[in-house]
Amino acid sequence: MTAPQSPRPNESSTPQLPDENTRLITDSPKQLLGIYIRGMAMGAADIVPGVSGGTIALIAGIYERLINALSSIGPNLWQIFRQQGGIKGLFAVWRAVDATFLLFLVLGIATSFATLAGMIKYLLDYQPLLIWSFFFGLVVATVLILLTEIKRWNIGRVVLFFVGLIAAVVISSLPLLTATPSLPYLFFAGAIAICAMILPGISGSFILLLLGAYDTALEAVHTLNFTIIFTVIAGMATGLLLFTRALKWLLSRYYQATLTLLTGFIAGSLVKVWPWKVDALGTLNSTAVTNVMPWQYPTGAQWLTTLGLMLLGAVLVSLLSWWGHRSNRV
Template identity: 75%
Template sequence: MTASHSPQPTKQSLPSDQLDADATIKDSPKDLATTYVKGIAMGAADIVPGVSGGTIALIAGIYERLINAIGSIGPDLWKVYRQQGGIKGLMAIWRHVDATFLLVLVLGIATSFATLSGFIKNLLDHQPLLIWSFFFGLVVATVVILLSEIKRWNIARAALFIVGIVAAVTISNLPPLTTEPSLTYIFFSGALAICAMILPGISGSFILLLLGVYDRVLEAVHSFNFPIIFTLMGGMITGLLLFTRALKWLLAHYYQGTLALLTGFIAGSLVKVWPWKVDELGTLAGDAINNVAPWHYPSGAQWFTTIGLMVLGAVLVSALSWWGNKTKPIDG
């Protein structure tokens, strides 16, 4: 799936039975470097509670490849291995799951979490209007681009688009839980968060925030608390493997309808990324959750700055869409 054309007969959009064949995408070193940078962009988006890394993957042209790669991981890998056995069998598994692509992408995401989490959290705490304005513009541009990709609108696709909006708005307005999370709780929180993280428009970090573990996870990353980090990763891996197979099937068989639903998710997330937010007392705070009209914002609407950052976000996501199309690797 890319942001500027309908699905072509590549590995990303072939039916699921053909996707399971031993067809691979040939990645040059330049392609891998591009994937790494896109992973960094996905990680940066996932740090913000309200922006989904799946949105970045979708607009960057790697979403279907990501879903297909993860969805290829399962019990059938043993069959792939047995066909050749030994080192050749292991290499067949590596190609089957597009492991080079996944590894480079995960390294990019991990790099972003390790280097940008503190910086972005500081902006959220001290300059929330600036960062929310930037991401609001980014999300609006994403919705516009993806709406142009939905061909032949009908009642079913319009309904799916509306369902996506309603689901995202509902989730965005749920009150966060306040509890001291156990490792078991963190595991299941990770499983739920990764399902949201892979869906464009629904933020995995926002799910962690709703479940009351977001601050604990950020603290664990900063302090290298490996028990919490590994528990969260275990939950994420479990949830990811269970969820992506269904999404892979939907993309292969109902591409346009699934795209309408995902675009609805992204549009609904605009409620969460609205820039002008205040806390329960109507004042500015790092954990502000209530949206207000720009002219009711305590420090003023700051139109010049906010509109400028929205335009910057829109320009960057448009450039990312163009770059995603230009750098899309060739099947082999």
């Protein structure tokens, strides 16, 4: 069976963490492979400016476990180590942070970045309609699936949904920065982007794009510029440790309300992943960011291709959701 997830308590309940020893021993090789594949899906989504890896984690049924694991990283680990010391202390720390889960997830994400970054960048530059159509269908299906998870709609949750939706639309509409980033700026950009990367609906790579650091970071991966890579990673690690604790607190106490807000974020990101885009002159190039109606697209709507790719994205995310629910039930 899969490792236990954090509970989905009532609004006033006290958060409970999964038992650390259970988390360590219940991941079979098959389950670890599943975590690795989910990591690859998250990595592929994070490469695209406008799609969040957190969305994939949420729909795949590992989001709560991911937040629990990341939020357990902190100064308290030193106390855990000191209690037993030596190898036993290291194993205690490993269990406390659910490190086996994180390791296989990160390996999957890294695999996607290493193998898919070049291909996705090519598609974004030369076949944007194809890749945006695929991810548009994926995001639409994600929103519909998550809406079914929200119980007991009320005025407050409706407001939260629209707050998330409007926030994502506003962020997606901000002008892009184009200045050459310095290393301290890249550190800051990484810290902000990782918060978005974990938050479903707001793409970490899109935040890097807004801050003018996306091309620099992607080029660093291609050329193995470790100075830039490690600077961005250090910023991400800092932002991650600060952000996940707050998100875990919200999920533990206000799960349904938080899920409603996150679903609104994801729905708002549809503005960013709208397939039919042109530049300011109404033409197609790698800087096309202005949404137009399908019949206004310079090469035509290409309904057969675009709708087919949307359907493919919707089917794949539905299968991923089914897989996540099935794993959690087991």
